[in-house]
């Protein structure tokens with residue numbers, strides 16, 4: 001590796017540093033963001049045109065494959081390593097170096113293709129896509145243009161819609177193809193010295209480019225599709241899917257047209273690095289194009305970037321004309337062959353040296369959509385709760401572990417998990433795996449509540465205390481703080497009498513038929529006894545005293 005570092009630094013000396021001119025990013029006219037406030041609504045609703053303009057969205061997603069080494073070299077893949085420390089001769093494009101395909105990357109692409117219902121091409125091809133940029137030392141990227149590894153898939157995604165946002169809306173987006181390709185290096189712009197520095201650590205890292213058909217109509221759908229894809233990739237372990245670290249990069253192609261007419265000219269908003277920004281960038285772009293068309297203008301086919309500060313998309317300098325990538329077959333790589341099953345392996349080829357589709361299929365884990373359906377069916381929980389459980393890493397496992405250890409109804413347990421647990425996790429900005437209260441400890445606490453040893457409000461109090469004092473059980477806290485349920489009839493009678501005597505108006509209301517007021521008296525009794533009074537007994541006593 002030391003030798004490769006030298007190679008990389010020598011290469012750096014040879015690179016002409018590219019001056020970076022801020023001024024080259026021409027800002028477009030500012031468009032009032034107030035118009036965008038309601039941008040999750042179909043854009044056309046706001047227009048008075050007879051035929052409404054609707055948005056059309058197609059995504060290209062670059063997913064960094066989880067692999068220890070790069071796509072065609074043995075260099076390590078690591079985020080935040082010192083610049084140019086993970087660069088082999090091949091990554092730096094030294095003459096005479098040859099690519100060696102990483103089997104793990106192929107398996108990851110096949111697995112992702114299968115999870116997205118794609119057809120896996122038994123034979124796929126590598127091509128060179130030429131463009132000239134300092135962070136692409138070879139002057140071309142090895143990709144799969146003519147025949148990618150997986151084609152014709154579909155991603156089913158859902159989101160909560162409807163007035164109360166509790167209705168599950170299920171949609172499909174078609175996957176045109178998944179291709180294997182190399183990542184480029186990184187250009188670091190040094191504004192102070194007006195220069196650009198190159199870090200080749202990322203050069204040659206394996207990517208899957210997923211190309212979606214233009215099936216979506218706005219930011220909300222695109223955001224839901226990317227979130228679903230992120231969950232699928234994470235479940236498969238083929239990509240960690242962290243957008244802020246650039247493991248998942250989304251380019252949004254956006255156009256507007258009138259229903260029934262041919263698709264409009266698209267713009268491409270590049271490298272969006274958060275799902276929230278993706279939705280905002282798309283909705284802004286649809287609105288901007290709608291304005292252009294309604295004013296009688298034409299949309300320019302251009303590449304744009306999203307500026308998260310202003311909430312606007314701005315034109316980018318590159319790709320001004322139509323780019324000619326001068327695609328050509330990669331001469332140093334033979335066709336990539338994968339096999340359907342062990343029976344189709346040619347004689348003399350060992351199954352563990354080949355990529356066998358059937359074996360990968362058998363190893364597919366439970367995917368998020370299936371998980372949600374199973375949770376709703378098995379536990380009778382609401383669909384929106386199944387979303388919460390699956391969206392938060394480890395939360396479903398936590399819920400199911402609690403369910404296994406308690407007799408409490410799922411309906412009640414889900415409340416505990418999605419309100420109490422998630423509430424504290426958010427408050428402390430931590431993840432389920434760092435929860436100081438284990439599923440077993442929560443289940444034990446819930447059992448105490450179920451058995452009538454503590455009231456539900458005390459259970460919540462104890463849960464907070466368990467959170468603050470990790471390792472202490474609920475039972476210990478209840479004993480130490482004397483939080484057990486008060487069922488001593490004489491004591492309850494005394495407190496109830498005191499409350500009844502001091503609230504004559506409420507008693508009068510109950511006696512004249514307003515039974516709901518009894519709840520207020522119950523609350524007052526609980527307050528006196530710090531939430532520890534046995535609610536069943538208290539109700540009986542109060543009913544007797546107010547009859």
Ligand SMILES: Nc1ncnc2c1ncn2[C@@H]1O[C@H](COP(=O)(O)OP(=O)(O)OP(=O)(O)O)[C@@H](O)[C@H]1O
Nearest residue numbers: 056057058059060212213214253254255263264266
């Ligand atoms: N009229 C349109 N409106 C919105 N999206 C579109 C439209 N036409 C095509 N798209 C989308 O544009 C994307 C085209 O991606 P593709 O990788 O094929 O080509 P590219 O963007 O020209 O190449 P590159 O990979 O260099 O960016 C697809 O996601 C497709 O769904």
Ligand SMILES: [Mg+2]
Nearest residue numbers: 060061209211
């Ligand atoms: Mg593309």
Ligand SMILES: [Mg+2]
Nearest residue numbers: 060251253268
């Ligand atoms: Mg593109």
